Amino acid sequence: MTFQPITHLRHVDLAVPDFETQRAFYGTTWGLTEVAGDSGLAFFAAEGSPEQYVVRIRKDERKRMDLVAFGAVSPEAVDELAVRLGRAGVQLVHEPRALDTPGGGYGIRFFDPDGRVVEVSADVAVRDHRKIEEREAIPVRLSHCVVNSQDPEGLRDFYIEHLGFRLTDTLYSTHMGDLMYFLRCSPLHHSFAIARGPHVSLHHASFEMRGVEEYMRGTGRALRAGTRLTWGPGRHLAGDNTFSYFHDPHGNTVEYTTELAVLEEDLWHPGRHDVDDPVTQDQWGTADPMSESVAKEQFNDPDVLFEAPPV
Missing domain, CATH: 3.10.180.10 (2,3-Dihydroxybiphenyl 1,2-Dioxygenase, domain 1)
Known part of the structure; x- marks a missing residue:
């Protein structure tokens, strides 16, 4: 049977020099909700989504995509993925472990062949979310x-x-x-x-x-x-x-x-x-x-x- 550990796309994480301008854009113009943050770090959720956050903004001197994150069917699938990636010689950022981002969970990070960071996680807590109403022009x-x-x-x-x-x-x-x-x-x-x-x-x-x-x-x-x-x-x-x-x-x-x-x-x-x-x-x-x-x-x-x- 084909190994299919991925369930969905979780979030995209971006780093930028002008943190406050980027933060204001995603929270005001784009219609996301800032749900957590720290010094130079902000997490944005979509009101209609059970994901803890869909965009993370981080302050850095260099603009970059920090990572793209996907959901996994289970912690066991995360562990199996780690074994399979190891056998294939894929470079890991870290082994499967508890995550300390909003919602927690259990995940792994690795580099894809292009060199971008990919995160795959399971057991992330579901965020309280709601139905987007008619004519409410914010992301679901x-x-x-x-x-x-x-x-x-x-x-x-x-x-x-x-x-x-x-x-x-x-x-x-x-x-x-x-x-x-x-x-x-x-x-x-x-x-x-x-x-x-x-x-x-x-x-x-x-x-x-x-x-x-x-x-x-x-x-x-x-x-x-x-x-x-x-x-x-x-x-x-x-x-x-x-x-x-x-x-x-x-x-x-x-x-x-x-x-x-x-x-x-x-x-x-x-x-x-x-x-x-x-x-x-x-x-x-x-x-x-x-x-x-x-x-x-x-x-x-x-x-x-x-x-x-x-x-």
């Missing part, structure tokens, strides 16, 4: 995370082999080859995706809204606050989800989305979608056409690699 949950890689094929194979992700769809160009791999760990179309980029970095973090009305209201709120819209509003073909891409104050791309496709996994066959077809990028035709300049908006700055964050 963290939807998915996409990363840039110079070797997307190798990274795709790593997450499939070692973490049990499944390939859902591929974006490709007849001139440039495969450009993005969508990976799932549940019936949701994707929780993680890998884009071909000029360097290793965060491509974007996406936040699910209650519905299209709330998605559009959130897009409008961000625009009125002066947040830079880099692409959208529109609706992708792969995943069938809406998109509005913005830059946070440090140039990380964050997305409002909704209505991500839920698959019948037993019946699903991975598709291939040509990015040169405008419908692939935006079924509605409301966003600017995909171009080299639009694509560059999600390249981000080169990340800090094979160096674990201090917390």
Whole structure:
């Protein structure tokens, strides 16, 4: 039986030089709730999510993605993952142990082949959360995370082999080859995706809204606050989800989305979608056409690699 330890995406952790500006953006403009913090550290939850937090902000002289975190089915799965990674020669940041972040739990951290830090944890306490009301334009949950890689094929194979992700769809160009791999760990179309980029970095973090009305209201709120819209509003073909891409104050791309496709996994066959077809990028035709300049908006700055964050 295939080893599939991962249940869902938990959180994305970012480090930035201007901590207070970043903190204000995620807590006010973006609509998350600050639930914990320390000197130079802030944790943000989504009101509709049982996760203790979906974004962590840390003050550092260097901008970076500290880590991406996934949930595991059990502590035993975390232990088995550690054994499997060890046999494969994967470099661990730390062995399975009790976590001292909000909600506790039991987890492991390691470097993926690109050098980014990955955390996998189980038994994290569930946060009290609530139903997001009609026209309440704040994120329900963290939807998915996409990363840039110079070797997307190798990274795709790593997450499939070692973490049990499944390939859902591929974006490709007849001139440039495969450009993005969508990976799932549940019936949701994707929780993680890998884009071909000029360097290793965060491509974007996406936040699910209650519905299209709330998605559009959130897009409008961000625009009125002066947040830079880099692409959208529109609706992708792969995943069938809406998109509005913005830059946070440090140039990380964050997305409002909704209505991500839920698959019948037993019946699903991975598709291939040509990015040169405008419908692939935006079924509605409301966003600017995909171009080299639009694509560059999600390249981000080169990340800090094979160096674990201090917390």
